[in-house]
Amino acid sequence: MNIYNGREYEWMTITLLLGGRRVTGLRGIEYTAEQEQEPIYGAGSQPMAVQRGNIKYSGTITLTGSEFHLLQKACGGSILGASTTIVVCYGDPSQGDVIHTDTLVGCTFSKEEDKWKQGDKFAEYTLPFTFLRKQSA
Numbered sequence: 695m696n697i698y699n700g701r702e703y704e705w706m707t708i709t710l711l712l713g714g715r716r717v718t719g720l721r722g723i724e725y726t727a728e729q730e731q732e733p734i735y736g737a738g739s740q741p742m743a744v745q746r747g748n749i750k751y752s753g754t755i756t757l758t759g760s761e762f763h764l765l766q767k768a769c770g771g772s773i774l775g776a777s778t779t780i781v782v783c784y785g786d787p788s789q790g791d792v793i794h795t796d797t798l799v800g801c802t803f804s805k806e807e808d809k810w811k812q813g814d815k816f817a818e819y820t821l822p823f824t825f826l827r828k829q830s831a
Contacts, residue, residue, distance in 0.1 A: 719761025759817030
């Protein structure tokens with residue numbers, strides 16, 4: 695039985711839930727986990743070990759203007775006070791893909807801005823966020 699089909703996940707297979715609602719105006723998402731690390735030195739010039747510290751989670755989500763304004767409205771007019779969960783699923787089981795799901799818990803947005811420039815056909819909003827933890831399945 696071949697359990698590896700050589701296919702890569704595709705943008706068209708991504709489903710994103712923000713606050714329990716499917717986001718159709720998604721233009722992009724990225725998220726990272728970063729842990730503090732510090733080499734520990736003793737005798738000599740080579741480190742003896744690497745000590746680890748706090749883990750920090752952050753990301754950005756890019757939405758169309760209409761999706762951003764729906765999010766603002768759902769948050770009472772501003773996203774800055776909101777705390778929500780983002781669920782990212784990707785994979786197409788009909789093509790043999792295994793569904794991968796990341797749940798980003800405790801997402802809070804840190805910036806809200808409007809911008810337009812000449813020639814724009816639609817608005818696109820990139821929203822930085824931090825979160826408490828990532829659960830993968």
